[in-house]
Amino acid sequence: MKQGLALRVSQHLALTPQLQQSIRLLQLSTLELGQEVQQMLDENPFLEVQSEDAGEEFGIAVADQRAAVDEPETGFEGATAGVQESATTTSSTSSETESEGGDYASDDPSWEGDGSTETVPDDGEWGGEAPAAKRNNNGDDDEVDATELARGNESLQSWLHRQALALRLGEVDRMALRFLIESLNDDGYLEEPLEELAAGLAPDDLEQQEELVHRFTVALRLLQTLDPPGVGARNLSECLTLQLKAMQQDEEDEDVAACAAALKICQQSIDLLAKRDVKRLAQLCGEAEACVRAAIGLITRLEPKPGRRFIDVERNVVVPDVIVTQVGRGSRANFRVQLNPDVMPRLRVHDVYAGALKSHRGEGHQALQQRLQEARWFIKNIQQRFDTILRVSTAIVERQRNFFIHGELAMRPLVLREIAAELGLHESTISRVTTAKYMSTPFGTFELKYFFGSALGTETGGNASSTAVRALIKQFVAAENAKKPLSDSQISEMLKEQGIECARRTVAKYREALRIAPANLRKAL
The missing domain is CATH 1.10.10.60 (Homeodomain-like)
Structure with missing residues (x-):
């Protein structure tokens, strides 16, 4: 076989580190983005948090004032210009081009290189700012953040420990009760048997294990008398039984029979109660069917998870990425779509360090120059992330206008492909944008994926x-x-x-x- 040279032209997609970072930031949730920003602040000395005053003077506050002046009175107010104006101090706006790989990229030539040989742009050209978040400037100091409010809730363990202080116990019994309280799960149940708890404390001493089991048994009886009723139960039947016994002490005479029947029902298979097999339960308990029905109605009013109201609600707090507000009423109502300023990080390039790097060309200059470039790309990718979220959200609101007027009964079918075709993006990009991103609407807060069906x-x-x-x-x-x-x-x-x-x-x-x-x-x- 004869060897030879041939020239061939081909195209392929190169996922540069900058593009990979852009894709990764796009799919992060609000909480994950905050962690990513904090990690970058700790690792990159050229990145800093922008001060409040600078943001109000040069950042998003100015952009919002301009948007308010230029805002049209009718139609959808996508507020895309708000993000663009917040970056008017930059000489170029990041643009998104579609590729066969399924994600967006910038058309800036520096996407394709490692930044080591390119000309360093002036920091004044970049502006060094991501869209700045502005705080509540309405003068309402009494407004409490939902997350802070959630943090103030008392846990189940703290509530039980405070009640235990009123019990006159010896040192050993007090420690046993404390240990059991700390062993409860979020629902208020004691999942592990007392023998296993004792074996974990004294794995090699059988006599000590027996003593601990005795102490735990006494402490468990005390624990099950505390509020909320049913706490410390080992299973659902025991939980319901504890609540019924506590209820027996307060119920009127006419409910005594129902309570007694309910206690008998709880001693039977819980599957019969779940199936509401009245005839079978009446036979097993020796009660009339009418009494069994009344007992089941009583059981349905009990709390199967005593610790439910003490669960830390901070884990359930959803911070919306996009806020939709209604202007006007009826079929002529308009909707303003804007980013939530509280989730937008206030970042910029450290001017002092960047200026010192320009005048210093000594040892380590190349490594520091790369870190500076990383800071600039990080800010630009965050800008691009929020701009894409806003574009997708605006398109969703336009497509689901009837939902925002009439509610979920007026929701129209919508697939990712429609939004992708309208915005010139790939379906995978729309999927990343709509995952773990939330929109606050007049009907409540929904994940962006909720609007697709x-x-x-x-x-x-x-x-x-x-x-x-x-x-x-x-x-x-x-x-x-x-x-x-x-x-x-x-x-x-x-x-x-x-x-x-x-x-x-x-x-x-x-x-x-x-x-x-x-x-x-x-x-x-």
Whole structure:
């Protein structure tokens, strides 16, 4: 075989470190972005947090004032210009181009290099600022942040420890009670057997284990007398029994029979109670069916998770990335889409360090120059992240206008491909943007993925959103006769009467997604 040289032209996508960072920042949630920013601040000396005064004078406050002046009175106010104006101190705005790899990239030539040989731009050209976050300037000092409010909630363990202080216990019993309190899970249950707890404290001493089991047994009885009722239970039956015994002391005479029957029911298999098998329970407990029904109604009012109200609600606090506000009412209402300034980091390049690097060309200059370039790219990628989130959110609001006027029943079918085609992005980019990002609306706070739903056919040849169908199912169940709840087949027929083709198994899937119990469990006794 003869060897030779050949010239061939081809194209391929090169994922540079800057592009990889841009993709990674795009898919991060608000909490993860905050952690990433903090880590970058700790590692890169050229990056610093912008002060409040500088932000109000040069940052987003000025951009918001300009946007307020130029804001149109009608139509959708996407506020995309707000992000662009916040970067007007820069000489160029990051642009997004679509590639076959499925993500966006900047058309800046420096994306393709490592930054080692390119000409260093002037810091005044970059401006060194990401979109600055402004705080509440309404003068309302009494407003409390939801996260701070959540942190102020008392934990279950603290609540129990405070009650234990009122008990006159010896040193050993007090420590045993404290140990059991700390062994409770978030729901208030003691999951591990007392023998295992004792074996963990004294693995090689059987006599000491027996002594500990005795101490734990006494402490457990004390623990189960504390508030909330049912705390310290080992299983659901015991939890319900503890609450019923506490209720017996306060109930009126007419409820004594129901409490006694309920205690008998809790001694039976919990599956019979879940299935509401009244006849079987009446036979096992030796009670009349009417009394068993009253007892089950009493049990349904109990709390199966005593520690529920003490769970740290900070884990459930959702900070929206986008805020949608309504201007006007009715069908002529307009909606303003803007980024939440509280989640936008206030970053800039450290002017002093950057200026010193320009005048110093000694040892280590190349490494420091690379760190400076990393800081600039990090700020630019954050700008691009929020700009993309805002563009996608604005497109969603425009497509789902009826939802923001009439509610979830008016939700229209929407897939990622539609938004991607409108914005000139790839579906994977839209998927990253809509994951773990939240939008605050007049109807509540929703994840961006909530506004996307598959289509179900209608008799007229149109499409109905699966979200709207779920809302209809919820309405049907809320209005049903409690003594004769609707089955999945009946709900399917009712949807067909509305012109929506929805099979019974699809209704069952949507019902389970809505956490609605089957018809036999919804039936009133």
